[in-house]
Amino acid sequence: MSIQHLAFSIAAAFGAGALGAMGLGGGGILVIYLTLVVGMPQLQAQGVNLLFFLPCAAISLIINAKRKLIDWRNALWIALGGLPATLLGIWLSDIIDARWIGYIFAGLLIFIGVRELFSGVTCSFLKKRTKKL
C-alpha cells in the first residue's frame, strides 16, 4: 500500500466518520470512495461501510444522548419498522445483480443530492406572480 493511498483512505474515512456522525450520510462518501477510487466491488464496499459505521455511530450516539439530542420515541418506531425490512433488503441484495445495485445506489445519490441542493430554495418570482393572480 502506497503512502498516497493510505493518506487518501485516512482522509476519506475521517470525512465519512464526521459526516456520518452529523447524520449527513457519511456512508455514501465511503462507498463512493471505495468503489470509484479504490475500485472495490460494490457489495464488498457496502459491507466495509456497514462495519465502519458501527463505531462511528456508537461514538455519535453517546455524545448526542448526553446532550439530549435524540428523539428516542420516534427512533424506536422507525427502527421497529426498519429491523425486519433490513432482512428484506439483504435478501434483495442477494438476488439482484451487483451491477444493478450499483445503479440503484447511484440513483439514490443523485436523488438525495438534488433534494439537498434545492432544499430551502424558494422561487420568489413565482410567489409574486401567484399573488397577482
Place this chain on the structure above:
Amino acid sequence: MKFLQKKKRVKLLAILGGVFIGVMNGLLGAGGGMLAVPMLKKLGADQTKAHATAVAVIFPLSIVSAAAYWWLGRYRLPNAVEYLLPGAVGALAGALLLAKIPQTWLRKIFAVLLIWAGIRMLSS
C-alpha cells in the same frame, strides 16, 4: 389517513418510513441516514435533533446488515481495518461539531458531490 388519530398517524408514518429505510440499509449498505433525516423532520424534529436521531435509527439496522454481509462472505474484517480508526476520530469531531457549525453550505457542497458521484457511477 385522516381517520387515524394524530399520535397513531405519526407512529404509522414512522414505521412505514422505517420499512423503506431498512430495505435501503440492507440493499445498499448506506443511505439510510440521508433518508431518515427528512422523515424525522416531517415527524417534528428540528434540524439538529433529526441528524442526531437518524444515527440512532441506523445503528441497530447497520448491526444486522453488517453481520449478515459478513456471514454471506461479502467482506472480510481486514478490508475495513484501515478505515476504522480515522473514521472513529472523524465521528468524534462530527458529533462535537454537530450543534456548532452552520450546515447550510456543507450540505450544498455535499449535495454536489453526491450528484457528481452518482453520475460517475452510472456512467462507469
